[in-house]
Amino acid sequence: MSDARLPLSKLLQAAGRAFASMRAEGLGLQGALAAAGAKLPPSERGALQAILYDAVRRRALAEAALEALTEHPPKEPVRSILTVALALVFSGTYKDFTLADQTVRALRADPKTARAAGFANAVLRRAMRERSELAAKLEARDDVRYNVPAWWLARVQTAWPENWREVLEPARSRPPMTLRINRRRTDMETYRAKLDEAGMAHRVLGPEALMLEAPVPVESVPGFAEGLVSVQDAGVQLAAHFLPVKPGDRVLDACAAPGGKTAHLLELVDCRMTALEIDPDRARRIEETLSRLGLKAEILTADAAATDLWWDKEPFDAVLLDAPCTASGIVRRQPDVPWNRRPVDIRALAREQARLLKALWPLVKKGGHLLFVTCSIFPEEGPEQVSRFLAETPDAENVPLAPGLDGMMRLIPLARDTSPDGIEPAVHDGFFYALFRKA
Ligand SMILES: C[S@@+](CC[C@H](N)C(=O)[O-])C[C@H]1O[C@@H](n2cnc3c(N)ncnc32)[C@H](O)[C@@H]1O
DSSP states (O other), X not given: OOOOSSOHHHHHHHHHXXXXXXXXXXXXXXXXXXXXXXXXXXXXXXXXXXXXXXXXXXXHHHHHHHHHHOSSOOOTTHHHHXXXXXXXXXXXXXXXXXXXXXXXXXXXXXXXXXXXXHHHHHHHHHHHHTHHHHHHHHTTSHHHHTTOOHHXXXXXHHHSTTTHHHHHGGGGSOOOEEEEEOTTTOOHHHXXXXXXXXXXXXXXXXXXXXXXXXXXXXXXXTTTTTTSEEEOOTTTTHHHHHSOOOTTOEEEESSOTTOHHHHHHHHHOOOEEEEEESOHHHHHHHHHHHHHHTOOOEEEESOTTOHHHHOOXXXXXXXXXXXXXXXXXXXXXXXXXXXXXXXXXXXHHHHHHHHHHHHHGGGEEEEEEEEEEESOOSGGGTHHHHHXXXXXXXXXXXXXXXXXXOSEEEEOOEEOSSOSSSSSOSEEOOEEEEEEEEO
């Protein structure tokens, strides 16, 4: 149960507005939340966020249930309020009586929706009575089971014909909370003792990676404010180990905000780091990240591809290109991603990645490296990018990411008890890595 002080009916109205803007305008969850939350007291925004996440995590099921339970689905704004309420029926976050009563109040409170209150009550009551059978029947449809639009499902099936279910399944559960210890301020043994002292069960996933068995708010993570740790997925933490960097090297993180990988690299090696970011608001977050962790970098705000505008012509020993992408590998964390992307976005983002690769390659020193990273499971943002880049770039070699590994790694989201091999962590999101060396 939420401990919100506003009645649930008010939160349902706000969540309905946010949900409607996501459906109609393709707004992302954070954008919709900011717009709807701005009208609420700040203390209520957490409760609104929880409701919206519940709704987005069960969007396909709630929409399919609305279709199954009504002959003519209602128009907005009733439609979105009722869809959110149906998602909450399946999440079981609220008691049935409270949910039905508060949905009716939410609809009655607005003359535009008041007439639909009785109808909504009947739909919700039936969904509550038939909850298990309804969910089982609707989840036989794979788009409903995996909570994605049909086109997204088809793209994943094409990309991973053998194991597309395995790729999609992890998004049905809550994302893990993984920490990265700051090697400059602590070590694994000392920090684990701190977690034990705080009674926080955890497991080690990598050289700096630890997963909490039960996620907590970041303020409750021991030593977070003092910069002992950061929150970062274990798959992401491979980046700093895959990019070869020696002390004193000149390093570029070309798409750096909020600075997670920049910080990890600086925690591991004393290097001269330039962190570049196109978005000024996001660039400020790099500064915050580094100052909490006691690290330093040159932070620039620019389009990485417009090298004439920001590059001083001194080549880099190592470049990290963590390129903008569809984020199809992190749907477990951002369940709205499949819903606010369009099929054309995949090609558009792949083109942008190619533009960045092409523009940044001349900045790499001879013998230096560029690590290309996306949090995507689509081949257009992974292996296909590599083939094209190698065909167009005679002095680029695709070299092993680490001893015993290939030059590329396609990680699908994973939640296992043990690591599949010595390097891949047991629990992580989906990523693509490729390492290039300049001949
Ligand atoms: C995947 S995120 C980076 C995450 C970051 N590396 C980390 O580990 O915390 C991609 C970032 O690239 C930025 N970006 C997108 N296009 C860019 C460009 N042309 N030049 C520089 N930054 C860009 C985005 O604003 C976004 O902050």
